[in-house]
Amino acid sequence: MTDTIFPDVPTLGERARAALGRRNLVFVGLMGAGKSAIGRMVAGQLGLPFVDTDVEIERVSRMTISELFAAYGEDEFRALETRVIKRLLKSGPRVVSTGGGAFINEKTRRQIEKGGISLWLNADLDVLWERVNKRDHRPLLKTENPKKTLEDLMQKRYPVYALADISVVSRDVRKEIIANEVLASIIDYTAKAASKND
Ligand SMILES: Nc1ncnc2c1ncn2[C@@H]1O[C@H](COP(=O)(O)OP(=O)(O)OP(=O)(O)O)[C@@H](O)[C@H]1O
Ligand SMILES: O=C(O)C1=C[C@@H](O)[C@@H](O)[C@H](O)C1
Ligand SMILES: [Mg+2]
Numbered sequence: 001m002t003d004t005i006f007p008d009v010p011t012l013g014e015r016a017r018a019a020l021g022r023r024n025l026v027f028v029g030l031m032g033a034g035k036s037a038i039g040r041m042v043a044g045q046l047g048l049p050f051v052d053t054d055v056e057i058e059r060v061s062r063m064t065i066s067e068l069f070a071a072y073g074e075d076e077f078r079a080l081e082t083r084v085i086k087r088l089l090k091s092g093p094r095v096v097s098t099g100g101g102a103f104i105n106e107k108t109r110r111q112i113e114k115g116g117i118s119l120w121l122n123a124d125l126d127v128l129w130e131r132v133n134k135r136d137h138r139p140l141l142k143t144e145n146p147k148k149t150l151e152d153l154m155q156k157r158y159p160v161y162a163l164a165d166i167s168v169v170s171r172d173v174r175k176e177i178i179a180n181e182v183l184a185s186i187i188d189y190t191a192k193a194a195s196k197n198d
Helices: 012-020 035-046 053-061 065-090 106-115 125-132 146-161 175-196
Strands: 024-028 050-052 095-097 116-122 166-169
Touching: 012 035, 012 175, 024 035, 024 065, 024 106, 035 050, 035 095, 035 175, 050 053, 053 065, 053 095, 065 095, 065 106, 106 116, 116 146, 116 175, 125 146, 166 175
Parallel strands: 024 095, 024 116, 050 095, 116 166
Antiparallel strands: none
């Protein structure tokens, strides 16, 4: 009896990793979209290091995001966020999950455009609300009506997130499904970009 030899078929993660090359993959989107959860999972499948900019900011400042907002205000927080993201993108490739406001800041957005492929996790209000209302550590949502605040942020920010290279709809399905859609969309995006340059 002869052994059956199976050809080495690359996994979805391996194909997406090859497509990404030396670029970083940068998750953008509103609070609760799944940037941290999906970002970490995708990084595992790509075999790349993962970093969450909110966590990195808290590490370098030795303060929580809420403490930073309270002590220095949002503008100072944004300046720190820009510096941290610039440094992280320089030493990639890696998967970077950004804080919800990072891509809205023009300076940070330009850095992301230069340093990698941006991916917007686009979720509707009910999905976001269902996920964020369980915890109260997000300073921008400490308002009288946080759901309305979230809705206002969507109105303002969605046209800017839409500038990202890739969009994936983040919805109420298993995280693995979203992660696989992310990997497939990287392969698709890079193939289209390459054929445009032919
Ligand atoms: N597809 C999914 N199904 C179920 N739960 C999910 C899914 N995606 C994310 N979540 C959960 O929703 C919550 C918010 O997700 P996550 O913290 O990744 O969002 P985020 O975009 O990083 O938000 P922030 O900008 O506030 O950091 C987490 O508890 C996460 O596990
Ligand atoms: O949407 C935002 O502007 C923010 C989202 C969080 O990830 C944190 O970066 C911070 O709370 C600000
Ligand atoms: Mg996060």
